[in-house]
Amino acid sequence: MAQTITVKIKLLPSKEQAAILQSMSQTYIRTINTLVSEMVAEKKSTKKSSKDVHVSLPSAVKNQAINDAKSVFKKAKKNKYKNVPELKKPVCIWNNQNYSFNHTHISMPIVVNGKVSKTPIRALLVDKDNRTLELLTHKLGALRITKKANKWIAQISITIPTVQETETKVMGVDLGLKVPAVAVTEDEKVCFFGNGRKNRYKRRKFQSKRRELGKRKKLIAIRNLKDKEQRWMQDQDHKVSRSIVNFAKKNKVSVIRIEQLANIRQTTRTSRKNEKNLHTWSFYRLSQFIEYKANLEGIKVEYVNPAYTSQRCPKCFEKNKTQDRKYKCKCGFKRHRDLIGAMNIRYAPVIDGKSQSA
Numbered sequence: 291m292a293q294t295i296t297v298k299i300k301l302l303p304s305k306e307q308a309a310i311l312q313s314m315s316q317t318y319i320r321t322i323n324t325l326v327s328e329m330v331a332e333k334k335s336t337k338k339s340s341k342d343v344h345v346s347l348p349s350a351v352k353n354q355a356i357n358d359a360k361s362v363f364k365k366a367k368k369n370k371y372k373n374v375p376e377l378k379k380p381v382c383i384w385n386n387q388n389y390s391f392n393h394t395h396i397s398m399p400i401v402v403n404g405k406v407s408k409t410p411i412r413a414l415l416v417d418k419d420n421r422t423l424e425l426l427t428h429k430l431g432a433l434r435i436t437k438k439a440n441k442w443i444a445q446i447s448i449t450i451p452t453v454q455e456t457e458t459k460v461m462g463v464d465l466g467l468k469v470p471a472v473a474v475t476e477d478e479k480v481c482f483f484g485n486g487r488k489n490r491y492k493r494r495k496f497q498s499k500r501r502e503l504g505k506r507k508k509l510i511a512i513r514n515l516k517d518k519e520q521r522w523m524q525d526q527d528h529k530v531s532r533s534i535v536n537f538a539k540k541n542k543v544s545v546i547r548i549e550q551l552a553n554i555r556q557t558t559r560t561s562r563k564n565e566k567n568l569h570t571w572s573f574y575r576l577s578q579f580i581e582y583k584a585n586l587e588g589i590k591v592e593y594v595n596p597a598y599t600s601q602r603c604p605k606c607f608e609k610n611k612t613q614d615r616k617y618k619c620k621c622g623f624k625r626h627r628d629l630i631g632a633m634n635i636r637y638a639p640v641i642d643g644k645s646q647s648a
C-alpha cells in the first residue's frame with residue numbers, strides 16, 4: 291500500500307519566465323477544454339497525438355494535456371455527459387520524466403521565443419528542516435505549476451509507501467486547550483502532549499506586553515510582537531506534532547484519527563467545547579502539522595466526526611455528562627476525563643474525503 295501527497299514549493303520566476311508560465315498555463319487549460327468538447331461532440335475518446343495539437347507547448351506537455359483531456363472525457367462519459375467540466379484555473383503540468391531539480395531550481399521545458407528549452411526556474415526548495423528535499427527523495431509524480439494569490443507555486447505529487455501493510459493499528463488524538471493533545475492507542479498506550487497552562491501563561495504575557503505597547507502607540511512594535519507570538523505558537527505546534535508522530539511510530543501505529551474541525555464550526559450545539567470555535571485556526575494548524583509529519587512516516591491520518599466524543603462511554607456507548615475530573619459510567623467504566631475524547635476518537639465514524647477545510 292502507498293499514499294500520494296502533494297509537496298508545494300514556492301517558485302520565484304523572472305518576469306519573463308512568469309509571463310511564459312502565464313501564457314503556457316492558459317494554453318494548457320484551453321487545449322484540454324477544446325479536446326474535451328471535441329470528444330463530447332463525437333462521443334468518443336480522441337486519437338490525436340501531440341503532432342495533431344497545434345498550440346505553443348512542448349510536445350511532452352501536449353501529451354500530458356491530451357491524457358488529462360481523455361480522463362476528463364472519460365468521467366463525463368460515465369455520468370452520461372450530464373456534467374462536462376470546463377477548466378477555468380490556469381495550470382500547466384509536466385510528467386515526471388520532464389522535469390528535474392537541484393537545491394535552488396526546478397527545470398522544465400518551456401517555450402522561449404517560440405522555441406522549447408529546458409529552463410531552470412528559481413524555487414524555494416530549501417526550508418528550515420530540509421523537509422521539502424527530504425520529501426522529494428520519494429517516488430515522484432507529475433509537476434503542476436499554478437498561480438495562487440499572485441504567487442507561482444509548483445506542486446509535485448510524491449508516493450510514500452505505507453509502513454504497516456498487514457495490520458492496522460489505530461491511535462486517537464484529542465486536541466484541546468487544557469491539554470494541547472492526548473493520544474490513546476488501540477492497545478491503551480496513553481500519552482499527553484504539550485503544556486496548556488504554560489501556553490496560556492505565555493499568551494497572557496504576550497497580551498499584556500501588547501496592551502502596554504498599545505498605550506504608548508508603538509504600532510510597529512505591536513506588529514513585530516504579534517509575529518513573534520505567531521512564530522512561538524507555530525513552534526509549539528511543530529514540537530507537539532513531532533512528539534505525537536514519534537509516539538505513534540514507537541507504538542507501531544498505522545492510522546492516526548483526529549476530529550474533523552470543519553464540523554465543530556458547523557455544529558456548535560453538539561460540540562463539546564464551544565470555546566474551541568475561537569481556536570479553530572490553531573487546531574487546524576496543529577492537525578495539519580500532524581498529518582504532514584505522519585504521512586512522511588507512512589502513517590495515515592483520518593478525520594472523524596467529533597459528535598459526543600467526550601460524552602460517550604468508550605465501553606458501553608452510553609452518553610454521560612462529566613462534572614468531575616473522573617469520567618464514570620453506570621456500566622462500571624471509570625477513567626480520567628481527559629482520556630475519554632481520544633479513546634472515542636479511535637472508533638468514531640471517519641469522514642470521507644481526505645482533507646479538511648479551514
Ligand SMILES: [Zn+2]
Nearest residue numbers: 603606619621
Ligand atoms: Zn458505560
